Amino acid sequence: MEPYRELAPLYFLPADKNVAIALFQQAIQLAPNEVSHYLALISYYTRQGLYQEGLPIAQRAVKRFPTNADLAYLLGTFFVGLSMYDSALPHFEKSFALQPSAQAAFSIGNLLGLQGRAQAAIPYYQQALSLDEHYYSAIYFLKDIKMRLCDWSARATDEATIIATIEQQIAQEASHHVMHLLSFNTFPMHIELHQRYNRFCAEHIEKNVVEWKKNDAFCA
Incomplete structure (x- = not known):
């Protein structure tokens, strides 16, 4: 699962945002209990200013990991x-x-x-x-x-x-x-x-x- 998360930053340019998001999502699918993958994807949405698009994903992540302080904070930023x-x-x-x-x-x-x-x-x-x-x-x-x-x-x-x-x-x-x-x-x-x-x-x-x-x- 790590290669997907590591490759995603290579596509941080706005023109490649769909590819980057797909790579983050692939990492989550391969390791659904790895909170760092969710943090990486949600942080990417915020860096791109995709607040409306990323909000439901952040909400689902917080529901899945209710005791994670970083996810709670990121949800606030959305x-x-x-x-x-x-x-x-x-x-x-x-x-x-x-x-x-x-x-x-x-x-x-x-x-x-x-x-x-x-x-x-x-x-x-x-x-x-x-x-x-x-x-x-x-x-x-x-x-x-x-x-x-x-x-x-x-x-x-x-x-x-x-x-x-x-x-x-x-x-x-x-x-x-x-x-x-x-x-x-x-x-x-x-x-x-x-x-x-x-x-x-x-x-x-x-x-x-x-x-x-x-x-x-x-x-x-």
């Missing part, structure tokens, strides 16, 4: 690729419960952030860093969320409206750009979105609507 974020979250949570990983914790934090639950996202970014202190994406998002929370805490009602506008913009921008795979440590709310957020705040600062304050003890 839902992310299809912009079905609420459906993705339970699978990332299951993956983390089965086998805690920085990647799963980071992904949970991101989805909580998309739901507007910034405070709830913080512990997951912290867990990601406790599992991998060099998980730079978690460092970036943790600092960003803490900065926003301390900058906007205890504001007046009119400023609360501004906060809601900013959070709405962040969520909209994120949902429009979630097209890349979480398993490759990428997520849409990156530098471009961060710059958009900063520019949005700067406009209100210039109009004396927002007083930009830093709480170093909390934001550090």
Whole structure:
């Protein structure tokens, strides 16, 4: 069965995707209890962006191997690729419960952030860093969320409206750009979105609507 799985990467070019998929499937047929073959096939679907096509295969694999953390995580990435974020979250949570990983914790934090639950996202970014202190994406998002929370805490009602506008913009921008795979440590709310957020705040600062304050003890 190994030759089929080993040959499949030779056909990773989009024009040969059907051949690659057929080789992965042949490996599964020859060794149906070998989880690595399922992981290889499902990972291939995600790399090719074939989320709709690969989703039922990922679901069957998770049903066959319900205690495999990697398969649970990959299933979550299919839902992310299809912009079905609420459906993705339970699978990332299951993956983390089965086998805690920085990647799963980071992904949970991101989805909580998309739901507007910034405070709830913080512990997951912290867990990601406790599992991998060099998980730079978690460092970036943790600092960003803490900065926003301390900058906007205890504001007046009119400023609360501004906060809601900013959070709405962040969520909209994120949902429009979630097209890349979480398993490759990428997520849409990156530098471009961060710059958009900063520019949005700067406009209100210039109009004396927002007083930009830093709480170093909390934001550090």
